[in-house]
Amino acid sequence: xxxxxxxxxxxxxxxxxxxxxxxxxxxxxxxxxxxxxxxxxxxxxxxxxxxxxxxxxxxxxxxxxxxxxxxxxxxxxxxxxxxxxxxxxxxxxxxxxxxxxxxxxxxxxxxxxxxxxxxxxxxxxxxxxxxxxxxxxxxxxxxxxxxxxxxxxxxxxxxxxxxxxxxxxxxxxxxxxxxxxxxxxxxxxxxxxxxxxxxxxxxxxxxxxxxxxxxxxxxxxxxxxxxxxxxxxxxxxxxxxxxxxxxxxxxxxxxxxxxxxxxxxxxxxxxxxxxxxxxxxxxxxxxxxx
Numbered sequence: 001x002x003x004x005x006x007x008x009x010x011x012x013x014x015x016x017x018x019x020x021x022x023x024x025x026x027x028x029x030x031x032x033x034x035x036x037x038x039x040x041x042x043x044x045x046x047x048x049x050x051x052x053x054x055x056x057x058x059x060x061x062x063x064x065x066x067x068x069x070x071x072x073x074x075x076x077x078x079x080x081x082x083x084x085x086x087x088x089x090x091x092x093x094x095x096x097x098x099x100x101x102x103x104x105x106x107x108x109x110x111x112x113x114x115x116x117x118x119x120x121x122x123x124x125x126x127x128x129x130x131x132x133x134x135x136x137x138x139x140x141x142x143x144x145x146x147x148x149x150x151x152x153x154x155x156x157x158x159x160x161x162x163x164x165x166x167x168x169x170x171x172x173x174x175x176x177x178x179x180x181x182x183x184x185x186x187x188x189x190x191x192x193x194x195x196x197x198x199x200x201x202x203x204x205x206x207x208x209x210x211x212x213x214x215x216x217x218x219x220x221x222x223x224x225x226x227x228x229x230x231x232x233x234x235x236x237x238x239x240x241x242x243x244x245x246x247x248x249x250x251x252x253x254x255x256x257x258x259x260x261x262x263x264x265x266x267x268x269x270x271x272x273x274x275x276x277x278x279x280x281x282x283x284x285x286x287x288x289x290x
Contacts, residue, residue, distance in 0.1 A: 006235030009276035010268045011284060013216065014048035014261050016040055018243030019062045019091035020121055020184065026246035026253050031056040033068065037075045039257045043241070044080040046261035049281035050109065051076060052085045054243065062091035064098040070105055081278040083287060085109035085150060088138055092119050092128035096137070103141045108287050111178070112138050112149040114161040118186040125186075135161065139170045146288045150176045150216065155189040156199045163206055173212035174286050177203065178239065181227055182220040191223030193230055200234070214285050220244045224260075229267050240264050 016039055017030050030036045033055075040051045053072055057063045069086060076084050086102035088110050103110055114135065117128040142149045149171065151162055166175060179199050182191030189195045196217065204210055217231035218224075218239040228238035240260040248254045248263075265275045282289060 004235050005233070005272075007272050008235070009280050009284070010232050010273045011050060011214075011216070011237040011276045011281045012048050012261060012264050012268070013050040013052055013085065013237070013239040013241070014040075014043040014257050015052040015054075015218070015239055015241035015243035016043065016257050017054050017056065019054055019087070019089060020119065020243075021246065022060050024122075026242065028253065028255055029242050029246065030257070031060050032058070033072055033075070036072060037079065040076050040082070041079050042256060042258040043261045044082040044278075046258040047265040047275040048082060048261045049276045049278045050083040050085050051080070052087065052111065052239065052241065052243070054087050054090065062094060064090045064094055064101045066101040066105060069102050073105055073107060077290060083108050083278055083281055083285075085111065087111050089113050089128075089152065092117075092121070092126040096129070096134045100138070100141060103138065103145065103147065106145050107147060108282075108290060109148045109150060109176075109285075110142060111152050112142065113152045113154075114165070115154070115158040117154055117183070117188060120184045120186070128185075132161065132164070135165060136168065136170070139165060139168070143170050143172075148176060148285055148287050150178050152178050152180055153199070154180045154183055154185065155187060156195070156202050159199070159202045159206065166206070166208055173208065174214050175208065175212055176214045176216065176285055178216040178218055180218045182223045184220070191219040191221075191227050193227070196227060196230060218244055222247070222250070225263070228264060232264075232268050232271055232273055238264055238268075
């Protein structure tokens with residue numbers, strides 16, 4: 001990992017549906033369990049080694065209902081070999097207590113947000129509470145179950161929160177870090193090559209060996225394709241999916257998540273980096289397995 005130019009497999013994550021936009025953004029956004037499973041299976045078949053999973057209530061609103069997540073988790077594990085990464089973010093509107101529910105389901109991986117943000121959701125400002133005490137609580141619960149967290153970094157300054165967390169010694173290496181660019185937020189970093197390069201330079205200054213980091217890049221909307229392609233060219237991993245982007249190209253809505261995965265696979269292959277299989281991803285990220 002991180003050799004340049006790299007020919008190592010690229011771990012492609014597909015974020016199937018999220019906690020911000022709904023079908024007003026794209027009518028093909030999967031919301032109900034059958035839709036999420038169908039698109040998750042197709043994304044895995046297209047080359048996604050990791051499936052990042054949010055869930056919705058029957059009315060399309062966000063949920064952290066453990067019964068819904070358990071069913072999704074079990075079905076996706078039964079129908080794919082992919083690593084299932086459950087969100088602990090859920091939605092800015094959900095409480096920390098609710099957001100812990102997915103950790104208690106004991107997935108191989110989960111997300112862990114690194115700090116405070118102010119989201120803009122359909123014209124409304126919504127504060128996303130990820131206080132330091134909450135982050136530490138999540139980390140203890142995650143470590144107790146030998147789950148590999150992906151640390152979600154929405155701006156370069158959040159790497160100071162990463163440094164604080166790693167300094168507590170709760171988590172074991174390797175440390176999976178997802179640089180999340182161009183979120184619809186006040187306080188998030190825009191999706192530009194310069195901002196990606198700056199974040200990488202800051203990552204090198206963390207007081208842990210750089211070889212202990214597994215860096216993934218996510219970028220929203222029209223910045224998804226250029227930033228993930230740059231990331232793969234730099235030897236990093238990439239996330240695509242309808243949580244982050246609902247258009248295939250300008251004015252052309254996506255049909256499904258697999259479209260984005262296939263595009264990422266083509267880009268990775270052209271860069272002489274084959275897409276990692278789920279088992280290769282488990283080895284590269286040192287996951288405990290199912």
